[in-house]
Amino acid sequence: xxxxxxxxxxxxxxxxxxxxxxxxxxxxxxxxxxxxxxxxxxxxxxxxxxxxxxxxxxxxxxxxxxxxxxxxxxxxxxxxxxxxxxxxxxxxxxxxxxxxxxxxxxxxxxxxxxxxxxxxxxxxxxxxxxxxxxxxxxxxxxxxxxxxxxxxxxxxxxxxxxxxxxxxxxxxxxxxxxxxxxxxxxxxxxxxxxxxxxxxxxxxxxxxxxxxxxxxxxxxxxxxxxxxxxxxxxxxxxxxxxxxxxxxxxxxxxxxxxxxxxxxxxxxxxxxxxxxxxxxxxxxxxxxxxxxxx
Amino acid sequence: xxxxxxxxxxxxxxxxxxxxxxxxxxxxxxxxxxxxxxxxxxxxxxxxxxxxxxxxxxxxxxxxxxxxxxxxxxxxxxxxxxxxxxxxxxxxxxxxxxxxxxxxxxxxxxxxxxxxxxxxxxxxxxxxxxxxxxxxxxxxxxxxxxxxxxxxxxxxxxxxxxxxxxxxxxxxxxxxxxxxxxxxxxxxxxxxxxxxxxxxxxxxxxxxxxxxxxxxxxxxxxxxxxxxxxxxxxxxxxxxxxxxxxxxxxxxxxxxxxxxxxxxxxxxxxxxxxxxxxxxxxxxxxxxxxxxxx
Numbered sequence: 001x002x003x004x005x006x007x008x009x010x011x012x013x014x015x016x017x018x019x020x021x022x023x024x025x026x027x028x029x030x031x032x033x034x035x036x037x038x039x040x041x042x043x044x045x046x047x048x049x050x051x052x053x054x055x056x057x058x059x060x061x062x063x064x065x066x067x068x069x070x071x072x073x074x075x076x077x078x079x080x081x082x083x084x085x086x087x088x089x090x091x092x093x094x095x096x097x098x099x100x101x102x103x104x105x106x107x108x109x110x111x112x113x114x115x116x117x118x119x120x121x122x123x124x125x126x127x128x129x130x131x132x133x134x135x136x137x138x139x140x141x142x143x144x145x146x147x148x149x150x151x152x153x154x155x156x157x158x159x160x161x162x163x164x165x166x167x168x169x170x171x172x173x174x175x176x177x178x179x180x181x182x183x184x185x186x187x188x189x190x191x192x193x194x195x196x197x198x199x200x201x202x203x204x205x206x207x208x209x210x211x212x213x214x215x216x217x218x219x220x221x222x223x224x225x226x227x228x229x230x231x232x233x234x235x236x237x238x239x240x241x242x243x244x245x246x247x248x249x250x251x252x253x254x255x256x257x258x259x260x261x262x263x264x265x266x267x268x269x270x271x272x273x274x275x276x277x278x279x280x281x282x283x284x285x286x287x288x289x290x291x292x293x294x
Numbered sequence: 295x296x297x298x299x300x301x302x303x304x305x306x307x308x309x310x311x312x313x314x315x316x317x318x319x320x321x322x323x324x325x326x327x328x329x330x331x332x333x334x335x336x337x338x339x340x341x342x343x344x345x346x347x348x349x350x351x352x353x354x355x356x357x358x359x360x361x362x363x364x365x366x367x368x369x370x371x372x373x374x375x376x377x378x379x380x381x382x383x384x385x386x387x388x389x390x391x392x393x394x395x396x397x398x399x400x401x402x403x404x405x406x407x408x409x410x411x412x413x414x415x416x417x418x419x420x421x422x423x424x425x426x427x428x429x430x431x432x433x434x435x436x437x438x439x440x441x442x443x444x445x446x447x448x449x450x451x452x453x454x455x456x457x458x459x460x461x462x463x464x465x466x467x468x469x470x471x472x473x474x475x476x477x478x479x480x481x482x483x484x485x486x487x488x489x490x491x492x493x494x495x496x497x498x499x500x501x502x503x504x505x506x507x508x509x510x511x512x513x514x515x516x517x518x519x520x521x522x523x524x525x526x527x528x529x530x531x532x533x534x535x536x537x538x539x540x541x542x543x544x545x546x547x548x549x550x551x552x553x554x555x556x557x558x559x560x561x562x563x564x565x566x567x568x569x570x571x572x573x574x575x576x577x578x579x580x581x582x583x584x585x586x587x588x
Contacts (some may be wrong), residue, residue, distance in 0.1 A: 014409050123502050126566040183498045188355040188507040191489050193565040194542040195482065202538065204477045210415050213482040215509040221569035224562035231550050231558060242547040244496065246540050248488035262527060268518035274494040275515035290319040 004064035012039040015095045016069030024048045039129040061087040070231040072096035083109040091157045098233040100175040112147035117159035119143040127223040138166035145174035151190025181226040182237035196220035298358035310363030318342045321337040333423040355381040363522040366390035377403040385451045392527040393439040393468040406441035410452035413437040421517040432460035441469035476531035490514035540542025
């Protein structure tokens with residue numbers, strides 16, 4: 001059974017809203033809840049969403065697939081409320097940038113067999129229903145993370161769900177996912193935000209930066225609420241990655257301070273070699289990427 | 295006298311090569327020297343350069359304008375050699391990302407009246423003759439920095455030179471320029487390189503990053519030689535800016551470590567407000583920008 005006719009989406013932000021648009025276009029009946037009722041109203045008015053779910057989530061027992069598309073901390077709270085009500089759902093999933101804790105929670109609340117956590121590597125630094133759009137997941141890698149007690153049916157359905165949106169699902173252990181994302185996504189976000197904060201404190205407006213400096217600071221425009229939740233959910237791995245980056249800056253700075261031309265040239269050369277090596281699975285590979293919900 | 299018929303360019307990299315292409319197209323006679331003779335040969339073959347200058351720079355006394363387009367440390371050495379030979383030049387200029395030391399040097403070697411240092415805010419992370427192209431300076435801000443003893447004629451000619459290339463010259467004190475650029479250009483470069491180095495050390499290939507992480511690390515692909523010279527020439531201001539950024543990362547990290555949701559949300563919110571404020575002279579203003587030779 002890899003088909004589904006109805007999907008409930010909790011949270012109509014960039015990711016939830018874009019999912020709703022694509023699913024509606026595919027003929028799927030989409031029900032939705034968002035604490036901001038104007039988002040749901042807009043989605044119903046444009047025929048993206050068929051009906052609103054109440055805050056109690058009553059009625060969520062009637063759909064085939066449930067998607068939690070909220071910041072990761074809220075998703076964990078909502079999952080606890082969804083579990084006893086999700087009587088008919090064949091698949092319960094989410095779209096958060098961290099996976100270990102929500103996968104554990106699914107097991108703890110008794111839906112480990114039907115929960116397949118997902119992390120689509122799609123999005124940009126904008127957020128909200130207004131930024132949502134069709135086709136956001138086309139060619140995006142999507143990491144799938146599960147408990148050991150996941151059913152083969154739920155896993156097959158998760159693959160089918162994301163493939164239907166044009167993306168490339170790939171299974172990965174939740175811990176491995178979170179460690180990988182700490183470096184490839186969460187760290188660049190925190191570095192970008194830190195640079196923005198240093199510039200703000202120095203009174204340097206962004207308008208004075210050129211295209212290079214703008215690139216480095218772009219991620220600082222991401223949603224604070226979403227990234228606070230991600231950082232706290234992946235704290236240990238992210239802290240370690242941030243500390244290593246501080247060391248690299250301090251080390252470059254020390255070389256500048258002692259006018260060590262050779263060392264500086266060696267380090268900047270190593271940075272460029274890393275850039276040129278590319279590696280990973282390449283820019284278009286299914287394993288690449290991580291923009292997460294950035 | 296704001297006209298010129300002949301220009302000597304020392305260094306046919308991205309900036310020097312692009313200048314040569316534009317000037318040749320404007321009918322200016324371009325002479326050039328580059329330690330890599332194949333660059334000069336390629337430029338002559340394509341009718342961009344009219345003739346090669348020898349390493350001794352003999353013949354440089356015959357041109358109206360002399361442009362030093364090498365890394366900033368080399369430019370200072372070359373300026374000392376150029377000064378006694380630049381008998382006819384009405385303008386001697388450079389294109390480096392730091393200005394205080396070269397402007398001082400020009401005064402010290404007795405050409406302060408004819409030297410107008412320039413910093414065109416154009417370029418990208420690529421470098422070399424191969425990356426050079428026509429139109430690179432169109433609409434780019436160009437900072438002009440001089441000694442007090444600069445002649446009105448040299449300054450007028452410097453304005454005319456850059457306006458003829460389509461760019462927007464703006465005078466600025468050399469010290470002020472270097473302090474500004476430490477924050478808006480040199481700091482983002484060092485942060486981007488440091489992140490690349492941390493990722494390299496952790497064994498994370500760039501192919502695993504999404505568009506966001508790729509943006510943050512892009513500047514790490516810049517020329518190590520050029521950026522070593524810039525960093526050492528602007529060491530004090532750059533060190534201070536790097537240290538402030540380390541503090542911001544450490545401070546975010548501490549908030550994550552103690553799971554201080556409110557503090558983290560406040561800081562990421564401040565970073566986003568900085569992004570949204572823009573300010574400066576805006577993306578298209580003459581005072582914006584700094585990509586320098588990045």
